[in-house]
Amino acid sequence: xxxxVGSLALTPFIVSPGVLRTRARQPPxxxxxxxxxxxxxKPDETASSASHALAPAQKLELTPPPxxxxxxxxxxxxxxxxxxxxxxxxxxRSKFYMSDGSVFLSVLTATPVHEQLTLYRVHRYFLERDxxxxxxxxxxxxxxxxxxxxxxxxxxxxxxxxxxxxEMECLLFFLYHGMYERKVWRDDWVALLSISSRFLFEGIRxxxxxxxxxxxxxxxxxxxxxxxxxxxxxxxxKPAYVELCQRRDALSVKEGQQIGLxxxxxxxxxxxxxxxxxxxxxxxxxxxxxxxxxxxxxxxxQCCRRVHSLLGTTEDSKAEAEKIVQQTMFPL
Numbered sequence: 414x415x416x417x418v419g420s421l422a423l424t425p426f427i428v429s430p431g432v433l434r435t436r437a438r439q440p441p442x443x444x445x446x447x448x449x450x451x452x453x454x455k456p457d458e459t460a461s462s463a464s465h466a467l468a469p470a471q472k473l474e475l476t477p478p479p480x481x482x483x484x485x486x487x488x489x490x491x492x493x494x495x496x497x498x499x500x501x502x503x504x505x506r507s508k509f510y511m512s513d514g515s516v517f518l519s520v521l522t523a524t525p526v527h528e529q530l531t532l533y534r535v536h537r538y539f540l541e542r543d544x545x546x547x548x549x550x551x552x553x554x555x556x557x558x559x560x561x562x563x564x565x566x567x568x569x570x571x572x573x574x575x576x577x578x579x580e581m582e583c584l585l586f587f588l589y590h591g592m593y594e595r596k597v598w599r600d601d602w603v604a605l606l607s608i609s610s611r612f613l614f615e616g617i618r619x620x621x622x623x624x625x626x627x628x629x630x631x632x633x634x635x636x637x638x639x640x641x642x643x644x645x646x647x648x649x650x651k652p653a654y655v656e657l658c659q660r661r662d663a664l665s666v667k668e669g670q671q672i673g674l675x676x677x678x679x680x681x682x683x684x685x686x687x688x689x690x691x692x693x694x695x696x697x698x699x700x701x702x703x704x705x706x707x708x709x710x711x712x713x714x715q716c717c718r719r720v721h722s723l724l725g726t727t728e729d730s731k732a733e734a735e736k737i738v739q740q741t742m743f744p745l
Contacts, residue, residue: 502528504567507578509585510534516551517570520581531578532567539588545613573612580608587617599628603640610644622646634660635668638676654738655731658684676742683741687734 502521514534522529540547550571551564564571573581583604606621608614625632626649632640634653641649657664657680669677 502530504530504532506532506534507582509582509589511536516540516564517567518564518581519570519572520576520578521572521574522578531581532570533581533585535585535588543588543614543616545615547612575611576608577604580604584608584614584617597624599625599630599632603632606640606644606646618644635664635671638672642672642676651735651738651743654680654683654742655734658687658734658738659730679741683734683737686741687737690733690737691730 510532511534513536515537516535518533518535520531520533522531537551541551553563560569563569583601587605602621602624605617606625609618609621631637634656637649637653638657640646641653663684664672664677664681672680
């Protein structure tokens with residue numbers, strides 16, 4: 414054991430930057446070694462071997478760490494910008510935050526980075542004038558006496574669930590400025606239809622339905638079915654069903670999911686019935702042409718008139734489709 418301790422004492426100690434960084438993981442000194450402490454071992458003072466004695470020139474001394482002057486410190490990477498998770502949504506005041514407004518409203522929007530709470534401060538008059546929903550809501554007594562009535566402050570702002578900021582801004586622009594100062598796109602009217610149907614702005618809802626119907630480029634029939642079902646616009650359903658029955662392509666999987674299984678199945682049945690009748694008429698017309706060939710005009714030939722009646726015109730085909738849709742989609 415004496416030889417072990419002596420060799421430890423004579424081992425040269427060299428301090429380097431790499432050692433300094435890992436100094437906390439260095440083994441203890443010989444005098445602090447747990448084995449030596451446990452045995453209370455003392456070197457033999459009369460040992461004759463020079464290799465076992467500690468020479469004065471070899472006295473163990475710890476060299477202080479080098480100064481940090483002139484060294485390049487590695488900075489930790491900066492923290493990611495943006496709100497911390499769990500810190501709550503970021504509050505943003507919209508352009509419809511009136512200084513003299515009396516009702517606070519809020520719309521929560523989820524983004525890939527954070528949640529944003531958009532605040533609106535508007536006048537109670539417009540909400541009560543045009544909306545049965547807000548007219549009933551704003552006259553209710555406060556649920557909590559300490560917090561005060563809902564919508565009185567930013568902290569008690571009335572949350573509008575399921576509403577987008579685009580829908581909210583379209584509604585407030587209509588209430589404050591009308592729709593005469595700017596070009597209104599079809600998507601704006603669709604947004605107005607959505608929010609006015611949800612919060613019972615009946616006048617705005619009727620106007621939105623009229624404007625969407627008047628557009629020269631109508632909505633896709635699938636989109637019309639979805640909007641008509643969601644916002645209770647029954648006059649859009651039958652024309653949309655007829656278009657879907659007459660078009661060349663059948664419903665895709667995505668379109669079937671959009672309109673729902675209960676609508677997609679009878680609609681597919683109506684398409685099959687229309688196609689079956691069209692095939693029968695075309696086959697009968699082809700047989701007539703084959704057995705009674707004629708080069709005369711339709712009005713002068715009886716067989717040609719029969720072929721023409723079987724094949725029908727575009728208006729006849731549409732009328733046939735409307736009849737089938739009525740029987741299949743709107744049974745008594």
